[in-house]
Amino acid sequence: MRRHRVCMVCDFFYPRLGGVEMHIWSLSQCLLRRGHRVVVITHGYDNRKGVRYMTNGLKVYYVPLVPVVDGDCMPTACAFFPIFRQILIRERITLVHGHQASSVMSHEAILFAKTMGYRVAYTDHSLFGFADAASIHLNKLMKFTMCSVDHAICVSNTCRENLVVRATLPPEKISTIPNAIDPSKFTPDPSARFPKGTINVVIMSRLVYRKGIDLVAPVVKIMCERYPNLHFIIGGDGPKRLLLEEMREKSQLHDRVEILGAVPHARVRSVLVRGHIFLNCSLTESFCIAILEAASCGLFVVSTAVGGVPEVLPGPMIKFAEPTVEDLTDALSDAIPLARKAVPSEFHAKVRDMYSWADVAERTERAYERALKAPPPSLVRRFQSKKPSIAHSGWV
Amino acid sequence: MHHDQQPQGPLTAHLVSRLESTEALLAEERASNQALSDELLRLRAGGATAAGGGGSSDGYDKDYDSPRPRPNSSAGTPVEGGTERARRQGRAEEERPRPPWQNVLYKRQPYADNHVPGSFLEKLVTNAYVRQPDLRLYVINTFAVTQQISAVTLFLVVFMRTQDGLISVGTMVMVDLLLLFGGYATVFLVSPKRNNAGISGVNGAAPGSLARLKGRIKHEGDDPYGRGGGSGGSGGGGVPLGNDEGASPRTAAGLADGNGLDDLSLSSVSSTLASFFLFLAILRIMAPVLRTLTVSYSDDTIYALAVTLSFLHLAFHDYSYANTSSSGHFQGTLSLNAAIFAAVLLASRLESNEKVFGLVLFALELFAFFPLARREVKRHSLLLHASVTSAMVLPTGLLLYLRHPTLFTAYLGTVVLVTVACPLWLLRVQRYKLRIEGPWDIAHVEAHP
Numbered sequence: 150m151r152r153h154r155v156c157m158v159c160d161f162f163y164p165r166l167g168g169v170e171m172h173i174w175s176l177s178q179c180l181l182r183r184g185h186r187v188v189v190i191t192h193g194y195d196n197r198k199g200v201r202y203m204t205n206g207l208k209v210y211y212v213p214l215v216p217v218v219d220g221d222c223m224p225t226a227c228a229f230f231p232i233f234r235q236i237l238i239r240e241r242i243t244l245v246h247g248h249q250a251s252s253v254m255s256h257e258a259i260l261f262a263k264t265m266g267y268r269v270a271y272t273d274h275s276l277f278g279f280a281d282a283a284s285i286h287l288n289k290l291m292k293f294t295m296c297s298v299d300h301a302i303c304v305s306n307t308c309r310e311n312l313v314v315r316a317t318l319p320p321e322k323i324s325t326i327p328n329a330i331d332p333s334k335f336t337p338d339p340s341a342r343f344p345k346g347t348i349n350v351v352i353m354s355r356l357v358y359r360k361g362i363d364l365v366a367p368v369v370k371i372m373c374e375r376y377p378n379l380h381f382i383i384g385g386d387g388p389k390r391l392l393l394e395e396m397r398e399k400s401q402l403h404d405r406v407e408i409l410g411a412v413p414h415a416r417v418r419s420v421l422v423r424g425h426i427f428l429n430c431s432l433t434e435s436f437c438i439a440i441l442e443a444a445s446c447g448l449f450v451v452s453t454a455v456g457g458v459p460e461v462l463p464g465p466m467i468k469f470a471e472p473t474v475e476d477l478t479d480a481l482s483d484a485i486p487l488a489r490k491a492v493p494s495e496f497h498a499k500v501r502d503m504y505s506w507a508d509v510a511e512r513t514e515r516a517y518e519r520a521l522k523a524p525p526p527s528l529v530r531r532f533q534s535k536k537p538s539i540a541h542s543g544w545v
Numbered sequence: 546m547h548h549d550q551q552p553q554g555p556l557t558a559h560l561v562s563r564l565e566s567t568e569a570l571l572a573e574e575r576a577s578n579q580a581l582s583d584e585l586l587r588l589r590a591g592g593a594t595a596a597g598g599g600g601s602s603d604g605y606d607k608d609y610d611s612p613r614p615r616p617n618s619s620a621g622t623p624v625e626g627g628t629e630r631a632r633r634q635g636r637a638e639e640e641r642p643r644p645p646w647q648n649v650l651y652k653r654q655p656y657a658d659n660h661v662p663g664s665f666l667e668k669l670v671t672n673a674y675v676r677q678p679d680l681r682l683y684v685i686n687t688f689a690v691t692q693q694i695s696a697v698t699l700f701l702v703v704f705m706r707t708q709d710g711l712i713s714v715g716t717m718v719m720v721d722l723l724l725l726f727g728g729y730a731t732v733f734l735v736s737p738k739r740n741n742a743g744i745s746g747v748n749g750a751a752p753g754s755l756a757r758l759k760g761r762i763k764h765e766g767d768d769p770y771g772r773g774g775g776s777g778g779s780g781g782g783g784v785p786l787g788n789d790e791g792a793s794p795r796t797a798a799g800l801a802d803g804n805g806l807d808d809l810s811l812s813s814v815s816s817t818l819a820s821f822f823l824f825l826a827i828l829r830i831m832a833p834v835l836r837t838l839t840v841s842y843s844d845d846t847i848y849a850l851a852v853t854l855s856f857l858h859l860a861f862h863d864y865s866y867a868n869t870s871s872s873g874h875f876q877g878t879l880s881l882n883a884a885i886f887a888a889v890l891l892a893s894r895l896e897s898n899e900k901v902f903g904l905v906l907f908a909l910e911l912f913a914f915f916p917l918a919r920r921e922v923k924r925h926s927l928l929l930h931a932s933v934t935s936a937m938v939l940p941t942g943l944l945l946y947l948r949h950p951t952l953f954t955a956y957l958g959t960v961v962l963v964t965v966a967c968p969l970w971l972l973r974v975q976r977y978k979l980r981i982e983g984p985w986d987i988a989h990v991e992a993h994p
Contacts, residue, residue, distance in 0.1 A: 276985035300659075306648050310666050311985040320665060324658035327650040363990045432988040436650075455988050460650045472988035503651040512658055519659065 153517055154186040154241055158233075158258035159248035160221050162191035162209065166414050168438055169249050169274050172304075172328055174207075179510030181205045188240050190233070192222050192254060210236055214254070222253045229254065230261050237267065244517055246270045247298075250277065250287060256294045263297035270520045271295070272302040273312050276435045276456050291316040300520035302326050302513065304436040305457025322523070324516045327461070328436045329509045330445060332501040334418060337447030337493035341422040347380040348485055351424030351448065353417065353439060354431070356387030361430030361453060363389070366396040367474045368430070372481055373402055379485075384420050386411040421446040425488040428481065432472055434458050440467065445500040447493020451484045453477070466496060670982045678975040683968035685927060688934045689867040690963050692919060695937040696911050697855050697884070698956055702944045703907060704891045707900055709948075717903035724910050728918045735925035828905060832898040835905060839893040847890050854887035858912070867916050869924050875916070884912040 157177060161169045177187040187207060192214040193199075201209045212232050214222040222229075237245070245262035247255035250273055262269050277284045295301070295316035301323040303309035309325050312318065342349060350372075354360040369381050383393060383406065390408065397406045412420055421427070427443030429452040437458045440450045444466050452458050454469040461467075468487065470480035643655050646662045656662075706712050839847055863877035888908030892901045923930040938960060946953040 278986050279981040280986075305650060307984050310669065310983065313666065314669065314981060314983070320661045321659050325650070326658055359987065361988075361990065432990065433985065435985075453988065456985055457650075460648055463649070463651050472990065516658065 150184075150514075151518070151521075152185055153180075153514070154243045155180060155188075155517070156237060156240065156242040156245045156258075156262075157187060157189045157248065158245060158252075158255050159189075159191060160216070160252040160254045161249060162189055163203070164194050164197060165220060168328070168436075171438075172272070172274065173248055174203075175329070175331065175506045176510060176513060177207050178205060179506045180513070181207060182507075183510055183514065185514075186240070188236070188242070190236060190254070190258070192216055208240075212236075219251075221251065224253050225257065229257050233258060233261055234265065237262070237265070242267065244268045244270060244520065246272065246517075248272045249274050250291060251275070256290065259294050259297050266525070268299050268517075268520045268523075269297060270300050270302065270517060271298045272304070273308055274304055274435060276308055276311050276433055277315060279315075288315045298322070299523045300324065300516050302516050304328050305460050307457040307460065308435045324512070324519070326509055326512045326516065327504065328438050328441070329504040329506045330438060330441050330500070331506065332445050332497065332504075335421070335442050335445035335497075335500075336418075337445075337497045338422040339447065339493050341419070342425065343423050344380055347378045348376070348426065348488065349380045349382060349424040350426045350428050350481070351382045351384070351421055351443065352428045352430070353384040353412065353420060353443075354429070356383075356385050356389040356393065358389065359432055360387075360389075361432045361472060362387070362392060364430040364453075364472060364474055364477060365428070366392050368428075368477045368481065369393070369402075369406060370396055370400050371474070371478050373400065373405055375478070375482070376485065379405070381406045382409065382420060382423055383407065384409045384412040384417070417442065418446060421448060424448050425491075426451055426481070426484055428477075429453065429458070430472070430477065431455060431458070437461055441500060441504060444496050447491070447496045449484055449488035449491045449496075451477070451480050463499075466491075466499065666983075668984050672978065672980050673982055675978060675980055678972050680968055680972055683971055684964060685930070686868055687964050687968060688930060689864045689919075689923075691960055692867070692934055692937055693859060693862050693864070693916075694956075694959060694963065695934075695941045696915065697859060698945060699937065699941040700888065700908055700911055701851075701855065701891075702941065702948055704904060705948050706944065707895060707904060714897065714899040714903060717900065717907065721903060721906045721910065724907075725914075728910070728914060732918050732921050735921050735929070825906075829898075829902050832902040832905075835889055835892055836895065836898055836901045837893070839890060844894065847894060851887040851891050854883040854890070857883040858887065863916075867920050867923065869920055877916075881912060884908065888912070 155177075157173050159169065159173055161167060162173060163170060173189065177189060180187050182205065189207065189209045191209065191211060193211040194216075198211045198213060201211065203209060212229070214225065214229065217223050236242075245258055245267050247259045247269070248271070249255055255271070259269050259271060277287060279285065279288065291312075292315075295312075295318050298318070299322075301312060301316075301318060303312050303323055303325050304327055306325050309320070309323050312323055313320050352365060354362075356362050365383070369383075372379055373381070381402075390410075393406075393408055397403060397408065409420065421443055424443075425448065427440060427448040427450045429437060429440050429443075429450065431437060431453055432455060434453075434456040437452070437456075440452055440458065440461060444450055444462055450462060450467040452467060452469060453472040455472060459469060468480045468484045470476040646654060646656055646660065646664075648662070648664065703712065703717075707717065858880045861877060861880035861883070863875055863880070866875050866877065885908065888905055892904040892908075895901050895904060919930070919933060922933055942953060942956065945956055
């Protein structure tokens with residue numbers, strides 16, 4: 150087996166803790182365990198600068214770029230190039246792996262690396278539409294960058310179709326490799342279900358519009374009226390928290406709806422194991438790792454069938470609904486008897502068999518092999534492929 | 546690439562027909578460098594072939610690797626070594642067909658991660674809700690813009706001719722009054738009947754005006770729209786104006802809330818007349834102040850300012866209000882202010898108080914009240930809307946031609962550009978419209994009571 154020396158580039162990395170950050174970290178750990186060399190390049194965070202070593206000798210370069218918006222750097226044109234080249238040479242990198250469409254560093258790294266003749270892989274974690282201004286702009290940028298990529302990875306089949314249309318990549322240049330979770334961190338514990346004697350529904354997400362909190366509020370209200378033994382536990386924080394608190398205030402549900410606020414990552418499990426049912430109302434979702442974590446904790450899942458969510462869990466573990474209040478309440482009603490019957494340890498075992506980072510790392514390795522096998526496009530070819538997407542940028 | 550995919554159901558048939566129509570559309574675009582469209586076409590063709598052939602003839606599965614054995618895996622094959630495994634797997638492949646690919650992530654499937662299934666991009670929908678562009682609709686909607694340009698031009702040319710002394714005070718005041726009462730009568734005749742339910746936007750056949758009048762008298766005093774005298778006094782306008790329709794004096798912006806034309810009963814007509822004459826008196830008394838307002842400024846400054854303000858007015862005018870597409874609240878406060886300001890500035894260049902009075906009144910009618918009347922006209926009938934437009938363009942053009950032939954050419958060019966060239970242009974660029982929808986779009990949440 151060929152040993153790769155991989156350089157992961159993304160704006161988003163530890164100390165931030167989100168889906169992308171955890172993905173990069175877990176993937177890097179598993180690749181290290183499989184004998185590859187991995188370094189991560191990200192920008193500096195407050196006093197976290199320079200080179201740091203993390204678990205298992207994962208080397209992280211916090212390069213001196215200043216994040217401006219939402220943890221993203223300004224496009225530097227060429228300022229990032231010298232330090233990036235220095236790192237690639239010093240670490241004797243064989244493959245550069247960028248992450249996330251909204252990461253500026255990742256786009257720049259892909260362009261620079263390809264120009265220096267490195268093989269480039271890219272992982273897309275999110276879905277983007279085609280109608281709003283931000284997406285249109287980003288999709289243009291994607292077309293510009295993606296023709297330099299040797300192989301791309303998407304976290305779900307829906308995400309892959311999305312990327313094909315957005316970046317006009319041939320579909321055989323994209324692999325679908327799902328996310329995974331660490332099942333040992335999400336073990337079920339039916340004895341921890343609290344309050345006792347009720348069916349507890351857990352909702353855990355950022356409280357923002359995209360996560361469908363506008364649906365959650367009426368659903369919680371209606372379900373509490375319909376079933377007197379339902380108890381809701383809502384974790385997470387965000388601008389839509391006000392909506393939920395207003396609903397709780399108006400319907401006098403203080404004893405039946407808990408709003409916990411932000412839950413640190415380490416405490417997510419202790420909240421999840423309190424419930425019987427996990428409710429996800431997202432309006433768009435590329436993969437939805439939250440339902441995986443919940444299922445691993447032995448919760449029955451009720452979710453909106455949006456984006457890549459229907460691909461994640463098999464029928465007996467999840468109940469789907471259209472993103473409407475009526476459909477969600479119906480699905481939740483149907484789920485109550487199913488959740489009573491569900492055996493948490495079986496759920497956990499199934500998730501453990503279905504998803505693991507080791508498997509993701511192995512499949513990513515194969516994707517790297519594909520990237521290395523792909524014929525290197527000549528400079529002229531790169532220009533040509535860029536030209537139709539944006540009139541003049543091919544020659545920039 | 547051949548299409549041998551059979552439509553399985555109504556949905557598939559629908560998709561296939563959608564694809565074909567899109568393909569026909571896309572074929573036109575190909576010449577115009579639509580890389581994305583080409584790519585979509587290619588992908589669809591590729592997907593269809595893969596589905597039809599059912600095999601791996603396209604080489605998508607070249608680097609297919611066998612799945613790792615899993616307790617729950619559907620395709621559990623014994624695994625020994627690397628090459629051995631591959632050979633066995635290859636032989637097994639020839640012997641029994643692979644299970645069909647499923648769009649799931651939780652199952653190990655005997656396909657490579659970059660396998661392109663036949664159903665690839667099946668849920669992609671392009672241009673689903675795009676209406677067929679209609680040139681007539683575009684042209685009719687440009688009338689609002691043409692009307693406003695004409696109104697501004699008409700005002701400027703009337704000012705020029707007044708300054709030249711070609712329009713006497715008597716003519717001007719006569720024209721003012723004629724316009725005012727003519728406009729009022731038109732609105733009275735064409736305004737759709739509104740009942741207590743407050744349904745606006747009645748666009749159908751209008752019943753006889755007598756019946757309407759009766760209805761109005763019956764509902765008199767109900768005040769179903771909650772319009773008390775609250776909006777009197779201060780409003781967006783800033784210029785204290787009377788109201789020629791409502792019961793209480795209001796600003797032009799206050800008047801223009803769409804309900805200002807509702808109440809046309811007899812008592813309101815009399816009170817309207819009273820407040821109208823009060824307003825006229827105030828304007829007449831203020832005329833000397835307006836006339837000497839800018840005496841210390843040079844003509845050039847005033848003209849430059851007036852022209853700039855006219856453009857400002859045109860840029861910020863609420864055209865959607867006149868096109869009856871907005872909810873009925875006039876949004877063009879800034880543009881109205883600009884127009885009235887320009888009118889006061891220009892009027893201050895005139896030499897007699899009466900002319901100042903006449904010109905400012907003219908400007909108020911043209912910029913503040915006329916849009917309301919035109920909205921009602923358009924609601925009533927499109928034919929009348931078109932005739933009002935031509936009734937504005939022709940005298941404006943004629944007057945301008947007499948005064949300034951060069952400007953007339955510019956005016957004519959603008960009208961042709963707006964009414965003919967721009968709709969044609971819009972129609973032409975419509976074909977580049979490619980609206981892409983798929984399972985990745987954010988679901989819309991309907992407001993729940």
